[in-house]
Amino acid sequence: MINETLGIIGGTGWLGGAIAKAVLAKALLPAGNLVISNRSGSHPLAQQGACLVTDNQDLVDRSDVIIIAVRPEHFTSLNINATGKTVISLMAGIKAQAIIAQTSAAAVVRAMPNAAVEIEQSFTPWYCAGEVEATTRSFVQRVFECVGTAAEVQEEDFIDYLSALSGTGPAFPALLMTALANQAMAAGIPGDIAQLAAKNVVVNSSQLLASRDAQQMIDALVAYRGVTAAALLAMSQGCFEEQIGRALQEGAAVARKGLQA
Numbered sequence: 001m002i003n004e005t006l007g008i009i010g011g012t013g014w015l016g017g018a019i020a021k022a023v024l025a026k027a028l029l030p031a032g033n034l035v036i037s038n039r040s041g042s043h044p045l046a047q048q049g050a051c052l053v054t055d056n057q058d059l060v061d062r063s064d065v066i067i068i069a070v071r072p073e074h075f076t077s078l079n080i081n082a083t084g085k086t087v088i089s090l091m092a093g094i095k096a097q098a099i100i101a102q103t104s105a106a107a108v109v110r111a112m113p114n115a116a117v118e119i120e121q122s123f124t125p126w127y128c129a130g131e132v133e134a135t136t137r138s139f140v141q142r143v144f145e146c147v148g149t150a151a152e153v154q155e156e157d158f159i160d161y162l163s164a165l166s167g168t169g170p171a172f173p174a175l176l177m178t179a180l181a182n183q184a185m186a187a188g189i190p191g192d193i194a195q196l197a198a199k200n201v202v203v204n205s206s207q208l209l210a211s212r213d214a215q216q217m218i219d220a221l222v223a224y225r226g227v228t229a230a231a232l233l234a235m236s237q238g239c240f241e242e243q244i245g246r247a248l249q250e251g252a253a254v255a256r257k258g259l260q261a
């Protein structure tokens with residue numbers, strides 16, 4: 001168990017709350033070493049021993065490492081002085097330099113989890129701006145491993161690009177599942193069957209990819225030269241991969257431009 005105190009500003013939200021719950025469930029640190037804040041001042045996490053405050057400076061003063069998990073548009077109104085501390089930001093589209101300038105933090109880590117923190121299946125890339133000690137880096141990695149997998153990246157721009165990729169979590173699969181179901185219904189398949197079939201493809205059959213290489217899977221299925229090969233060929237002739245590339249660049253452009261209000 002770690003003896004540092006972790007503060008999560010916005011620690012009752014979708015991401016902040018899931019991280020708070022997971023670090024307690026995995027006993028990364030004692031409940032007394034977790035401070036969370038929100039504006040409303042109430043949340044069931046407070047019953048699990050975490051300290052819930054509404055004063056963000058109080059949270060910063062009590063914490064060794066602070067996670068900012070508020071929405072980007074709420075950042076400018078956060079009035080905190082984190083001099084000498086490490087701040088981990090989950091906020092999309094806010095540069096490390098802007099966070100250092102506003103909070104006076106000694107170092108800023110930008111991390112980009114996704115909505116699957118809720119089921120501890122997120123991938124979280126993170127980037128360190130400024131000098132961050134090895135023990136703090138290891139702490140950051142362990143915090144995000146409580147909600148899935150994590151890896152340090154060496155360029156801040158990778159975080160902006162990955163915001164549009166892994167940061168979107170279930171968004172691309174949700175789009176695919178909706179398109180498959182809608183197209184099946186348009187072709188006359190009853191709605192309940194269309195939904196079951198599309199959900200199986202996206203949620204269940206895709207579990208095979210957890211232990212198999214995706215390209216090898218495609219090659220093996222295409223080798224039958226049958227139904228799957230014809231369907232995938234139509235996708236590639238429709239410039240599927242180029243469309244994915246454009247989608248990622250569009251999302252990354254928004255992250256690079258910034259989401260601050």
Ligand SMILES: NC(=O)c1ccc[n+]([C@@H]2O[C@H](COP(=O)([O-])OP(=O)(O)OC[C@H]3O[C@@H](n4cnc5c(N)ncnc54)[C@H](OP(=O)(O)O)[C@@H]3O)[C@@H](O)[C@H]2O)c1
Nearest residue numbers: 010012013014015038039040069070071072090091092115
């Ligand atoms: N959701 C995603 O899939 C996702 C993916 C990648 C990155 N992110 C980033 O993660 C951050 C959080 O997103 P989210 O979806 O978890 O948002 P959320 O569910 O709206 O949570 C935000 C939390 O911040 C609290 N809050 C707002 N202003 C505050 C303040 N001044 N002081 C203390 N707490 C405050 C809110 O509680 P009160 O209203 O009670 O104050 C709420 O609990 C965002 O910056 C987003 O860019 C999200």
